[in-house]
Amino acid sequence: MVSTGSTTRDPRDAVPTRSDARDDDSTPSTARGGRRLLGTLVLFAGALVFLFPFYYMVVGSLRAKADTSVAGALPFGDFTFDNFIAIDSRVDLLGSLLNSAIFTGGVLLGTVVFGVLAGYALARLHFRGRGTLFAVMLLVQIVPFQLLIIPIYVMIVRTYGLADSYLGMIAPFLINSAAVFVFRQFFLQLPDDLFDAAALDGASELRILWSVALPLVRPALLTVVLITFIGPWNEFLWPFLVTKDTSMQPLAVTLANYISNIAGRAANPYGAILAGAVVLAAPAVALFVVFQKRFTGSELSSGVKG
Amino acid sequence: MTTTTQAPVRGAAEPGPGGRRRWTEKVLGRQPLGILFAAPYAVFLVAIFAYPLVLAVWISFHDYFFAAPGAQVDRPFVGLDNYRAVLGDPDVQRSFLNVAEFLVINVPLTVVLSLVLATALNAAVRARTFLRVSYYVPYVTASVSLVAVWLFLFSKDGLVNQLLGPLAPNPSWLVNEALAMPVIALFVTWKQLGFYILLYLAALQNVSKDLYEAASVDGAGRLASFRNVTVPGVRPATTLVVILATITGANLFTEPYLLTNGGGPDGASASPVFVMYQKGIEQGNPDTASAIGVVLVICVLLISLVNRKLLERD
Numbered sequence: 009m010v011s012t013g014s015t016t017r018d019p020r021d022a023v024p025t026r027s028d029a030r031d032d033d034s035t036p037s038t039a040r041g042g043r044r045l046l047g048t049l050v051l052f053a054g055a056l057v058f059l060f061p062f063y064y065m066v067v068g069s070l071r072a073k074a075d076t077s078v079a080g081a082l083p084f085g086d087f088t089f090d091n092f093i094a095i096d097s098r099v100d101l102l103g104s105l106l107n108s109a110i111f112t113g114g115v116l117l118g119t120v121v122f123g124v125l126a127g128y129a130l131a132r133l134h135f136r137g138r139g140t141l142f143a144v145m146l147l148v149q150i151v152p153f154q155l156l157i158i159p160i161y162v163m164i165v166r167t168y169g170l171a172d173s174y175l176g177m178i179a180p181f182l183i184n185s186a187a188v189f190v191f192r193q194f195f196l197q198l199p200d201d202l203f204d205a206a207a208l209d210g211a212s213e214l215r216i217l218w219s220v221a222l223p224l225v226r227p228a229l230l231t232v233v234l235i236t237f238i239g240p241w242n243e244f245l246w247p248f249l250v251t252k253d254t255s256m257q258p259l260a261v262t263l264a265n266y267i268s269n270i271a272g273r274a275a276n277p278y279g280a281i282l283a284g285a286v287v288l289a290a291p292a293v294a295l296f297v298v299f300q301k302r303f304t305g306s307e308l309s310s311g312v313k314g
Numbered sequence: 315m316t317t318t319t320q321a322p323v324r325g326a327a328e329p330g331p332g333g334r335r336r337w338t339e340k341v342l343g344r345q346p347l348g349i350l351f352a353a354p355y356a357v358f359l360v361a362i363f364a365y366p367l368v369l370a371v372w373i374s375f376h377d378y379f380f381a382a383p384g385a386q387v388d389r390p391f392v393g394l395d396n397y398r399a400v401l402g403d404p405d406v407q408r409s410f411l412n413v414a415e416f417l418v419i420n421v422p423l424t425v426v427l428s429l430v431l432a433t434a435l436n437a438a439v440r441a442r443t444f445l446r447v448s449y450y451v452p453y454v455t456a457s458v459s460l461v462a463v464w465l466f467l468f469s470k471d472g473l474v475n476q477l478l479g480p481l482a483p484n485p486s487w488l489v490n491e492a493l494a495m496p497v498i499a500l501f502v503t504w505k506q507l508g509f510y511i512l513l514y515l516a517a518l519q520n521v522s523k524d525l526y527e528a529a530s531v532d533g534a535g536r537l538a539s540f541r542n543v544t545v546p547g548v549r550p551a552t553t554l555v556v557i558l559a560t561i562t563g564a565n566l567f568t569e570p571y572l573l574t575n576g577g578g579p580d581g582a583s584a585s586p587v588f589v590m591y592q593k594g595i596e597q598g599n600p601d602t603a604s605a606i607g608v609v610l611v612i613c614v615l616l617i618s619l620v621n622r623k624l625l626e627r628d
Contacts (some may be wrong), residue, residue: 044437044439047434047437047438048438048439048440050434051431051434051435051438051445052441052445054431054449055444055445055448055449056448058448058449058451058452058504058507058508059448059451061452061460061463061464061467062451062455062463064463064466064467064473065459065462065463068463068466074466076466076469076471076472076473076476077473077476078473078476078477080473081473122354122355122358123355125351125352125354125355126351126352126354126355126356128351129347129348129349129351129352130352133343133344133345133347133348133351134343134344134345134348135342135343135344135345135346135347135348135349135352136341136342136343136346136349137343137349137352137356138343138348138352141352141355141356141359144359144363144364145355145359148359148363150557150561150618151363151367151611152561152564152565152611152614153565154564154565154567154587155370155564155565155587155607155610155611156362156363156366156367156370156607157587157590157591157594157607158370158373158590158594158595158600158603158604158607159365159366159367159369159370159373159604160362160366161594161595161600162369162373162380162600163365163366163369166380166381179362180362182358182362183354183355183358185359188355213345213347214347217351238454241456242454242455242456242457242458244456244457244458244567244568245567245568245587245591249591249595260456260458263458263459263462264458264568264571264572267458267461267462267465267572268571268572268575268576278465278466281462281465281466282462282463282466284462285458285459285460285462285463286459288456288458288459289455289456289459289460292454292455292456293451293454293455295454296447296450296451296454297447297451300443300446300447303450303512304446304512304515304516
């Protein structure tokens with residue numbers, strides 16, 4: 009049970025601490041260190057496998073000619089931005105980005121405004137139907153959206169004639185249920201005293217929400233923006249169904265159409281496709297790398313589906 | 315609303331000034347303003363989930379076709395005709411078998427890999443942030459972007475085949491009937507894994523350290539304590555991961571549409587949602603497409619229930 013190599017003078021040293029006890033088993037420390045090293049190596053090797061396609065995407069997007077050989081995977085050779093120019097000339101890259109931004113922005117706005125209100129009501133206010141609403145919210149998380157695609161298509165495109173409109177694109181995603189859940193959990197864990205004190209001062213429910221709850225909401229807001237952003241930004245099926253007019257299509261749809269229809273005509277089709285893929289991937293990846301602290305298991309365990 | 319704004323205390327101890335207040339309290343709850351706050355979300359849920367769910371079932375029992383907005387058309391009730399047509403359709407049968415193959419590969423792989431990686435990540439000392447981010451980056455990236463790279467990697471002369479040399483499959487991965495679906499299953503496992511690792515990481519924080527200590531005192535090695543402490547300790551998370559992975563699999567669309575060029579080769583990687591899109595929107599038969607959707611929802615619910623029963627029995 010010797011925890012360190014040094015001679016123990018202080019009797020307390022002989023008593024293993026909590027962490028010592030956990031690390032200590034019958035194997036000698038070198039073997040243990042070896043196994044830990046092995047675990048770390050496996051983790052790093054796995055991470056490289058996970059990251060490789062991203063690296064390959066960037067390298068491929070910068071090559072003048074598609075190079076599928078093993079040497080082509082190495083970061084050497086002549087790099088060029090021609091592929092980005094090529095994809096921009098084949099499709100309306102800026103227009104598509106703008107459509108993606110409007111689609112995503114609309115969903116974010118709807119989710120933040122209505123989600124805060126609903127989350128606050130579910131956490132802090134006693135009203136008729138609260139239990140039912142909460143149960144339905146949980147149920148919704150396991151109803152796969154794709155399976156409702158036909159009736160939603162019938163409603164939005166056929167009944168309301170909202171094809172090729174931002175409203176039609178945004179409507180099915182307007183309020184992200186996972187975000188409502190995150191807001192609810194956040195308001196639930198704020199101390200009761202805070203609200204009781206404001207109520208004793210005679211503040212109205214509206215005033216309590218505005219001056220007590222909302223100023224504190226920032227950490228939850230960041231988490232909500234992150235998990236909501238990747239929904240519409242990455243979504244393919246719905247905008248693909250609802251937009252036939254190319255000037256209305258978000259980037260995911262534009263790029264998919266380019267891949268399946270017209271890529272063959274470009275000088276370096278893969279290069280142009282990969283350049284488009286980089287443009288589509290970059291905002292989400294950047295957001296999640298910068299704010300990685302807000303995207304952990306504990307932030308999400310409430311939010312079930314991303 | 316006015317009654318609440320004047321109410322000085324949120325508690326129920328305060329009796330209302332008159333009968334009117336007590337009456338509203340009984341019908342609307344103590345803070346009826348909550349109804350107003352929650353109303354947009356409630357309306358959204360009804361409009362986007364509850365109503366379409368009912369509409370999907372209704373359409374599936376009728377001879378339904380697309381008509382111009384506002385046009386009055388007759389859509390007769392046809393009983394189970396659509397279901398009979400769908401269940402007897404070889405394309406539909408094939409797509410359900412394809413997604414079953416997908417789930418058999420994807421779900422066990424997802425559970426094992428995400429739990430093992432989460433456990434390793436939990437114990438790792440160095441570069442935890444880098445590792446965590448590396449594993450979830452595919453999850454936050456658009457499928458369309460990632461499919462583009464995989465198309466390049468797994469094409470006939472792609473890097474994967476270059477590395478394999480003479481071992482490269484012929485026909486190549488994405489145009490090979492036996493390999494198209496496994497490649498898609500692998501793609502989705504890779505893309506979604508980071509999310510499940512995060513779920514397991516959260517669940518691991520709730521496993522009591524004392525249990526590991528007790529196991530270690532009993533002479534259990536790492537493998538034994540993983541089997542006897544970690545696996546049972548995260549069982550609720552495992553149920554969640556299995557159910558979510560099943561739902562994700564049932565939703566499969568983008569990958570067969572783009573990666574294998576429309577469920578190819580010859581329908582070998584067509585998913586039920588892809589067939590729904592073909593029949594419902596391309597061919598204009600929303601009634602049979604809705605029937606596929608209803609059958610798929612029932613299958614997902616059944617699988618989820620069976621999984622829960624299997625995973626939570628003790």
